[in-house]
Amino acid sequence: MSLFDRLLLVFHSLVVAVLSAMVALAGAGAASLEWVWEAPHLRWAVAVIGLLLFLLSLRLLFSVMRRPKGEGVDRLTEFGYIRISLDTLESIAQRAARGVKGIRDLTARVRFSSDSPSSVGIGLKITVDGETPIQLLSEELQRTVKKQVEEIAGVEVNQVSVLVKDTVQPERSRIRVD
Numbered sequence: 001m002s003l004f005d006r007l008l009l010v011f012h013s014l015v016v017a018v019l020s021a022m023v024a025l026a027g028a029g030a031a032s033l034e035w036v037w038e039a040p041h042l043r044w045a046v047a048v049i050g051l052l053l054f055l056l057s058l059r060l061l062f063s064v065m066r067r068p069k070g071e072g073v074d075r076l077t078e079f080g081y082i083r084i085s086l087d088t089l090e091s092i093a094q095r096a097a098r099g100v101k102g103i104r105d106l107t108a109r110v111r112f113s114s115d116s117p118s119s120v121g122i123g124l125k126i127t128v129d130g131e132t133p134i135q136l137l138s139e140e141l142q143r144t145v146k147k148q149v150e151e152i153a154g155v156e157v158n159q160v161s162v163l164v165k166d167t168v169q170p171e172r173s174r175i176r177v178d
Contacts, residue, residue, distance in 0.1 A: 005059075005060065008056060008059065008060060009060055011056075012053065012056050012057065012060060015049075015053060016053065019053075071085065071086055072084050072085040072086055072088070072089075073086075073089070073112075073118060073119075073120060073153075073155050074118070075118070075154060075155070084153050084154075084155060086110045086111075086120075088153070089110040089120060089122075089149060089153055089155065090108045090109065090110045092148060092149050092152050092153060093108040093110065093122050093124070093145050093148070093149055094106060094107075094108045095148075096144050096145045096147075096148035096149065097124060097126070097141055097144070097145055099144065100137065100140055100141045100144055101132065102128055102129045102131065102132035102137045103126055103127075103128060103129075103137070103141065104126075104127040104128060104129055104168050105126065105127040105166075105168075106124055106125065106126045106127070107124070107125045108122060108123070108124050108145075109122070109123045110122050110123075111123070113156075113158040113159070116156070116158075118155070118156060119155065119156035119157065119158045120149075120155055120156070120157055120158065121157070121158050121159040121160075121161070122145060122146075122149065122157060122159070122160045122161070123161045123163070124141065124145065124160065124161065124162050124163065125163045125165050126141070126162060126163070126164055126165065127164075127165060127166045127167070127168055128164055128166075128167050128168070129167070129168060130167035130168060130169045134164055134167075138162045138164065141160075141162055142160040142162060145157075145160050146160050
């Protein structure tokens with residue numbers, strides 16, 4: 001979110017807080033808002049302020065919901081710049097993780113590292129088979145994903161976090177005894 005959007009959000013929050021306090025006081029009987037409706041010029045001012053707050057709310061809503069396009073890691077080579085998108089790094093991480101035995105399901109998220117703009121952190125949510133020890137599986141997964149992303153993309157990986165969200169017991173055929 002840009003600095004301009006942050007300032008708009010602060011302004012919007014303050015105005016909405018003041019207006020909501022006025023409405024709350026009027027609802028509690030501590031204040032009366034009849035003076036606004038008695039003066040025609042104030043009605044127009046309230047209508048314009050309401051419209052501006054509505055438009056400001058829409059702008060902030062859309063700025064928060066959109067994912068910036070072109071978000072990626074830049075690499076400088078002797079021939080020029082290379083930008084590798086975060087989506088590409090996520091797919092490399094997922095493909096590397098699928099190669100680790102014992103992983104049933106996974107999702108990967110790549111974020112910029114706070115240490116360096118040219119390095120990333122990778123978060124993995126996995127479902128494991130329930131047969132392989134989770135500690136060994138997680139460490140192998142971290143090594144494999146870090147190595148693959150660094151070798152294929154040439155991007156430094158600061159951290160690979162693993163969240164084991166579930167285990168799936170393998171289905172075994174039932175033995176029927178008659």
